[in-house]
Amino acid sequence: MTIAPEPPTLFGRHDEQAELNQLLADVRTGASRALVMHGDAGIGKTALLDHLLAQAAGCEIIRTVGVEAERELAFATLHQICAPMLDRMASLPAPQREALNTAFGFASGSPPDRFMLGLAVLGLLADLARDQPVICVIDDAQWLDRASARVLGFVARRLRAESVAIIFAVRDPAGPDLVGLPTMAVRGLPIGDARSLLSSTKLGPGDPEVVDRIIAESHGNPLALRELPRGFTAEELAGGFEARGAGSLPWRIEKSFQRQMAELSTATKLVMLVAAAEPVGDPSLLWRAVDELGHTPDTGTVLSEAAGNFLDFGTKIAFRHPLLRSAVYRAATPQQRRRAHHALAQVTDAENDPDRRAWHRALATSGHDEQVAAELESSAGRA
Incomplete structure (x- = not known):
């Protein structure tokens, strides 16, 4: 869950802001809404989401961002969305509970029925909305893993009167999993x-x-x-x-970001690379991985160089813009990226998060490795 950001200053977005304000008003009066906001990278979709959330006082906010490197990690995004609501699973019918438990690796079993899984997520959102309206936003939705995209599209098409809004921000609206949902095009400024x-x-x-x-x-x-x-x-x-x-x-935007990073200290660049390699944004995981790399950077220096301009440090660590994450990751050498993923694999819990650990281990490996291959095979079986 996320605290609403400060309202951004937007230029030339009166129509888009009005539509989002109406969506919020509808949800507050008991209706449910879904929306696919689409436009080019950097066109302002994230700023519009920030505007929406800044107006959402009194609402429960769930926010996540799709990450390209996690597209093959089944249910990765769905787990981030549902994690704050898992304490409400007891309210679900047993078949729906079992589907969620299997999808998230809490229990073994056959692949979960997609219909039951969709109903389970819808039920959790509806239960949460009994306390206050729920605003769920998914930025960079073009990078969702397919399993999560299918379930979230299913849920969004079945919203009725739960006081829930699901907003996807995506570059191309033509993805098969979001077909049939209302859309809003975000274009360049006049x-x-x-x-x-x-x-x-x-x-x-x-x-x-x-x-x-x-x-x-x-x-x-x-x-x-x-x-x-x-x-x-x-x-x-x-x-x-x-x-x-x-x-x-x-x-060209990525190159501009890379030029801005050229003056940063080595320690700050290392912290940013580890943050770019770990999409979850867990501060504890980040600093443990940096320690694993044998560095103990001055936190004050890192925060003064990176906070605001590049990274937001809060309950989760987030890049100021998704393209900045790409710029940081691409600016590193293959060896530097492998070292970052190796460190993250070492500090990721093998019992509670085996799939993500296997993913980091694979990205840290440059040649053949039977043990890593076996872990990936087990991950694929669970998926």
Whole structure:
């Protein structure tokens, strides 16, 4: 569960904000809603989710983010969503309880019936909503593991009057598991709003022609408007924006993030790499893995360098934007990534989380390893 963030300042999103405000009003009056918010990477879907949650005082908030590296880990996202509600499982009928127990590895048995599993999740949400309205948001839903996506799509299509909202933020709305749900397209900002956003960052150069080029090349993408000018010298900006070569917009944003990270201390870069390699965001796990790597960084230095600009340190550790996670992970060498995954495997509980431990061990291995292969086979069997 998540504490609602501070309301972000949004430019040019009046229609989208109005639709989300209406969704929230409906849920507060006893209705249930589902929504698939779709748009390019960096287009502002996460900021709109932050806006929604900032208005959701008095609601129970469940928030998770899909991670590309976890797509093969069955029920990974569903477990994150249901974890805060598992103490309510006693209220479910026995077949639904058994389906959840099997899916999450609490009990052995045949693969859970998808219908029973969907009903179980719906029942948990409805039970939670008896206390207060529930807002469940899933960012970067294009990276959901297929098993979780199927169940969550099933649940979202069957919401009626439980005071529950499920909002998916996804790049492409055409995924088969979310078919039939209401959609909202998030597009680039109009030129006037793009200019206002760029001015608000205080990063844009004063040369009107360069400003125009930044706006044109960003295609109204808010993240690009905020991040692409960072890391360039005044001379580079004055001489022409992004003269270092072409590339897709997400690629160029990642490169901008990597330029910003170049000045960070070695300890901070290490902490960020371990955070990028462990999608759960467990602070205890993160610091134990850093210790396993043989480093004892100064926490104050790491927090001063990374907090706010790159990472949010709370009950969970989260990157400021999903593309930042990708930038950190891709900036590391293959050897550095393997060492990070090895450390995470060493500190992950083999009894309570064997699948995630097997996944880290596999990513830490560069050649053939029969023991790791056996663990992956066991994980696949459980899935």
